[in-house]
Amino acid sequence: MTETLANKSEAKAEDSRKYKAPALEKGLDILELLAATSEPMTTSQMAAKLGRSVSELFRMVLALEFRGYIAPATDGRDGYTLSNKLFTLGIARAPTKTLLEIALPVMGALSREIGQSCHLAVASGDQIVVIGRIENPGDLGFAVRIGYRRPLIKSASGKILYGFQADDLQEPMRQSLKADDSAELEQFIASAAQAKVDGYVRKPSDFIDGVTDLSVPVMGYRGALAALTVPHVVYHPEPCSVERALEGLQQAAQKISQQLSEQSH
Numbered sequence: 001m002t003e004t005l006a007n008k009s010e011a012k013a014e015d016s017r018k019y020k021a022p023a024l025e026k027g028l029d030i031l032e033l034l035a036a037t038s039e040p041m042t043t044s045q046m047a048a049k050l051g052r053s054v055s056e057l058f059r060m061v062l063a064l065e066f067r068g069y070i071a072p073a074t075d076g077r078d079g080y081t082l083s084n085k086l087f088t089l090g091i092a093r094a095p096t097k098t099l100l101e102i103a104l105p106v107m108g109a110l111s112r113e114i115g116q117s118c119h120l121a122v123a124s125g126d127q128i129v130v131i132g133r134i135e136n137p138g139d140l141g142f143a144v145r146i147g148y149r150r151p152l153i154k155s156a157s158g159k160i161l162y163g164f165q166a167d168d169l170q171e172p173m174r175q176s177l178k179a180d181d182s183a184e185l186e187q188f189i190a191s192a193a194q195a196k197v198d199g200y201v202r203k204p205s206d207f208i209d210g211v212t213d214l215s216v217p218v219m220g221y222r223g224a225l226a227a228l229t230v231p232h233v234v235y236h237p238e239p240c241s242v243e244r245a246l247e248g249l250q251q252a253a254q255k256i257s258q259q260l261s262e263q264s265h
Contacts, residue, residue: 040079115239163192164224
């Protein structure tokens with residue numbers, strides 16, 4: 001009886017997959033692999049990672065390149081990287097488009113007020129991805145490019161995007177987080193919890209001396225929809241203190257959140 005039920009279960013699972021598209025799945029495997037990899041990959045490397053032969057992937061790689069979803073590395077290295085085409089398609093979706101339409105004018109006003117650049121990031125799997133930015137209105141400045149990705153666990157925006165979620169939304173996010181060790185994961189979770197208590201993240205940049213990362217949530221119905229961040233650069237003379245920049249940042253995020261709420265009613 002047990003074997004019969006097991007066989008029926010297997011048959012049912014197989015039926016649910018009877019409409020398969022092997023070529024499409026190979027293409028999606030390639031895109032997902034490149035999205036999870038920071039370095040360019042050759043067709044041979046992709047084949048090895050995916051457990052397929054080079055001949056299986058060769059025409060698929062050429063087709064993805066022709067359609068603009070992947071591109072040869074431009075820094076002299078061999079292999080392919082993801083282009084921004086998928087990112088552009090994602091931004092064209094109505095919720096993201098609405099978020100940007102509301103956020104960008106507010107971000108522009110903030111940047112002019114504090115003399116610093118700012119950017120907007122959302123969660124994408126275990127990473128943050130920057131979907132909008134406003135550059136410093138002055139002659140010199142530091143800005144993060146649109147499409148920039150970084151692990152949630154290693155970014156100020158990530159602490160906001162994780163810390164300001166409802167508990168039931170945090171759980172699947174926590175399962176996807178990739179840490180070097182358990183201590184790093186515990187520290188991230190503790191920092192994210194503290195960010196929720198404080199209402200913001202304020203920390204020295206891990207990459208650039210003289211930059212302080214300031215990040216606050218753009219809130220939706222059940223948690224943070226996005227993280228609004230200012231990489232505060234020390235200028236001489238200083239156009240705006242870190243404290244004033246943080247105050248302006250919080251006011252801007254509240255304004256965006258309020259307008260999004262009004263838009264949804």
